[in-house]
Amino acid sequence: MTERKRSHVNRVVVAASAAVVLQSGMAGAETVNVFNWSDYITDEVLQQFTEETGIAVNYDVYDSNDTLEARLLAGSSGFDVVVPTATFLQRQIAAGVYQPLNRDLLPNLANMDPALMAAAASHDPENEHATIYMWGTTGIGYNIDMVAERLGEDFEVDTWAMIFDPEIASQLADCGISWLDAPADMYPAAFAWMGLDPQSTDAADFEAATEMMVAAREYVRYFHSSQYISDLANGETCVAVGWSGDVLQAADRAEAAGQGVNVWYAIPREGAMQWFDMMAIPADAPNPENAHAFINFIMRPEMSAAITNYVWYPNANAASWEMVDEEIFTDPAIFPTAEVTETLFTGVTYDSRTDRTATRLWTRVRTGQ
Amino acid sequence: MSAGNALTRSAPWRGTAWVMGKLGFSGRSLVIAIPMLWLGVFFLAPFFVLGRISLAEALIARPPYTPLFDRAPDGSLQIIASLENYRFLMTDALYRNAYLSSIRVALVSTIFALLIGYPIAYYIARAPEPKRSVLLLMVILPFWTSFLLRVYAWMGFLRSNGVINNTLMSLGLIDSPIQMMQTDFAVYIGIVYTYLPFMILPLYANLTKLDGALLEAASDLGASPMVTFFTVTLPLSLPGIVAGSMLVFIPAIGEYVIPALLGGPDTLMIGRVLWDEFFSSRDWPVASAVAIVMLVLVVAPIMWLQSVQNRREEG
Numbered sequence: 001m002t003e004r005k006r007s008h009v010n011r012v013v014v015a016a017s018a019a020v021v022l023q024s025g026m027a028g029a030e031t032v033n034v035f036n037w038s039d040y041i042t043d044e045v046l047q048q049f050t051e052e053t054g055i056a057v058n059y060d061v062y063d064s065n066d067t068l069e070a071r072l073l074a075g076s077s078g079f080d081v082v083v084p085t086a087t088f089l090q091r092q093i094a095a096g097v098y099q100p101l102n103r104d105l106l107p108n109l110a111n112m113d114p115a116l117m118a119a120a121a122s123h124d125p126e127n128e129h130a131t132i133y134m135w136g137t138t139g140i141g142y143n144i145d146m147v148a149e150r151l152g153e154d155f156e157v158d159t160w161a162m163i164f165d166p167e168i169a170s171q172l173a174d175c176g177i178s179w180l181d182a183p184a185d186m187y188p189a190a191f192a193w194m195g196l197d198p199q200s201t202d203a204a205d206f207e208a209a210t211e212m213m214v215a216a217r218e219y220v221r222y223f224h225s226s227q228y229i230s231d232l233a234n235g236e237t238c239v240a241v242g243w244s245g246d247v248l249q250a251a252d253r254a255e256a257a258g259q260g261v262n263v264w265y266a267i268p269r270e271g272a273m274q275w276f277d278m279m280a281i282p283a284d285a286p287n288p289e290n291a292h293a294f295i296n297f298i299m300r301p302e303m304s305a306a307i308t309n310y311v312w313y314p315n316a317n318a319a320s321w322e323m324v325d326e327e328i329f330t331d332p333a334i335f336p337t338a339e340v341t342e343t344l345f346t347g348v349t350y351d352s353r354t355d356r357t358a359t360r361l362w363t364r365v366r367t368g369q
Numbered sequence: 370m371s372a373g374n375a376l377t378r379s380a381p382w383r384g385t386a387w388v389m390g391k392l393g394f395s396g397r398s399l400v401i402a403i404p405m406l407w408l409g410v411f412f413l414a415p416f417f418v419l420g421r422i423s424l425a426e427a428l429i430a431r432p433p434y435t436p437l438f439d440r441a442p443d444g445s446l447q448i449i450a451s452l453e454n455y456r457f458l459m460t461d462a463l464y465r466n467a468y469l470s471s472i473r474v475a476l477v478s479t480i481f482a483l484l485i486g487y488p489i490a491y492y493i494a495r496a497p498e499p500k501r502s503v504l505l506l507m508v509i510l511p512f513w514t515s516f517l518l519r520v521y522a523w524m525g526f527l528r529s530n531g532v533i534n535n536t537l538m539s540l541g542l543i544d545s546p547i548q549m550m551q552t553d554f555a556v557y558i559g560i561v562y563t564y565l566p567f568m569i570l571p572l573y574a575n576l577t578k579l580d581g582a583l584l585e586a587a588s589d590l591g592a593s594p595m596v597t598f599f600t601v602t603l604p605l606s607l608p609g610i611v612a613g614s615m616l617v618f619i620p621a622i623g624e625y626v627i628p629a630l631l632g633g634p635d636t637l638m639i640g641r642v643l644w645d646e647f648f649s650s651r652d653w654p655v656a657s658a659v660a661i662v663m664l665v666l667v668v669a670p671i672m673w674l675q676s677v678q679n680r681r682e683e684g
Contacts, residue, residue, distance in 0.1 A: 064648075066648035066649065067648075069648075069651070070647070070648060072431070073430075073431050073432060073433045073651075074431075074432060075431050075432060091429060094429050095429045095430050095431050095433065096430065096431060097431060176529075183649065217634065220634065221548075221551055221633075222551045222633060222634060223634050234530070235530070236528060236529060236530065352429065352650075352651070352652075355649075355650055355651065356650050356652065359645055359646075359649045359650040360461070360463070360650075362649075363463060363642075363645065366634050367634060367635055367636075367637045368634070369462075369463060369466055369637060
């Protein structure tokens with residue numbers, strides 16, 4: 001593994017934003033307001049953008065799609081570029097939140113991988129409103145030694161049985177299992193484990209999956225969508241349903257801490273969700289031209305490669321892949337092999353009825369009520 | 370009474386007061402106007418916005434709910450409002466359970482805060498002067514650091530390989546860590562710890578005013594310290610107890626952060642349900658209805674208490 005310290009990402013981004021803000025004072029009125037996930041970019045990209053274009057970047061971060069969506073739906077968010085996950089993007093497009101991309105201003109779209117863009121187009125027909133920033137999978141983060149100690153060295157961890165099969169989960173409960181507190185990730189995973197259609201919106205499937213998960217929840221220590229990063233890294237928990245890059249971040253932190261905690265990531269063989277984070281421009285963006293310039297800049301092969309090398313999430317920029325560090329590009333936990341890619345499925349955007357069903361049933365899973 | 374008499378004698382003031390007096394404003398109403406304006410802008414207006422959203426229907430749009438006024442097909446203006454969201458809250462036991470469990474958590478926390486806070490307040494109130502200021506400072510001092518950081522500090526204490534478990538294990542008192550994080554126990558600790566000063570300060574303010582002569586009189590008449598406490602001190606400090614309990618109970622009932630950080634999956638509280646409705650179900654109208662019902666649930670007992678107290682003072 002590399003010796004790069006992921007825990008420094010935060011500090012660097014803060015320093016970068018400070019530098020960028022200072023520059024904006026000198027550069028004058030040209031700015032672009034970017035709202036992205038936390039720990040999801042490298043400062044060099046932002047600095048170089050400002051150097052080349054003279055456009056200052058106001059960079060702000062969030063840690064959940066819900067936060068982003070609430071601000072977008074409230075209106076007048078003031079952002080020029082936002083990065084929702086594709087399933088959320090689809091609903092937001094329906095709500096009239098975004099403006100169509102102007103392809104004349106985005107020549108670097110030619111760099112994007114056609115297959116991945118086609119997969120994302122299931123949420124945004126013909127990629128009219130957005131392009132892929134990074135993507136990833138929802139799988140299982142685990143503590144190599146603790147799991148081997150309890151299930152044996154030979155146990156193949158790439159299975160949802162780790163968390164859903166009471167017989168196996170019960171053996172892991174004492175070292176701590178955590179689930180994502182996100183029904184849109186957990187139900188498709190449950191469907192995949194049960195052999196149902198992961199994209200199902202059938203209320204009966206949701207009921208069945210709820211019953212299955214309620215039986216397994218006894219072995220769950222908590223439901224949370226970011227706490228698991230530090231808990232896996234500290235050895236506080238041993239198995240976590242998580243997002244690929246986040247789990248790898250935990251692995252890196254654990255290694256940096258040098259406490260003998262070894263964390264790794266598995267994509268369950270029953271199928272796992274592949275998701276896309278998409279760059280889009282709100283309809284009421286104050287600087288739409290600068291927003292296009294920013295998006296086009298990110299789609300430059302060198303920039304996409306620099307970000308992937310830093311955040312360990314795969315990008316969809318085919319022209320950048322030869323510039324991605326060898327060990328990252330060949331790591332199947334980051335860039336899944338073609339064989340594994342076959343088993344991945346994309347998420348679906350739930351209509352409001354299914355949304356309510358899923359949220360309500362998920363409350364039953366989470367609280368037992 | 371003209372306002373001019375009550376105010377100062379400087380010319381501009383007199384002029385203003387004269388004008389206001391002519392317009393029918395007294396100095397008294399001017400003074401009241403400021404807090405009324407504050408309440409109007411920061412409490413009543415948001416409350417009406419909430420009330421209005423709670424009568425709408427969720428929609429995938431911006432903003433995500435139906436407008437109050439709409440043009441009917443024939444061009445006439447119509448008002449769209451329904452109590453459907455409130456009916457919905459009645460149909461699902463989840464909401465009732467969440468309200469009840471929030472009230473339970475808040476009540477238990479308040480009782481513990483009172484049991485811990487009362488002796489502390491009593492001790493501080495009875496302490497001699499230089500010591501008293503130091504003690505008061507120790508109660509207030511934690512407020513100078515972020516509340517969030519202090520909750521995180523508790524996570525450091527309570528976790529499986531945290532301070533408490535490590536100490537107990539190294540002393541050989543336990544063999545394996547006690548699971549304290551993600552339990553109701555941790556939530557109670559968090560809430561009582563966070564809101565304890567709100568209990569101590571009103572009690573202290575009340576207890577310092579206690580007339581020492583009354584206690585002397587009680588002991589002269591042969592009452593034991595115990596009897597004195599229960600027949601003199603405690604009844605006289607009742608207003609302090611009520612004020613402190615309110616200040617703990619009200620924020621605790623809607624608490625979201627502490628159960629989210631310290632609580633387990635079973636900790637069902639209305640703050641969390643509200644979050645789910647707003648963010649996960651994206652149903653602003655139902656979320657607003659949950660908030661309004663919550664407000665009514667909290668305000669009703671307070672008004673009742675207020676009227677009881679008023680009657681006591683009159684009687």
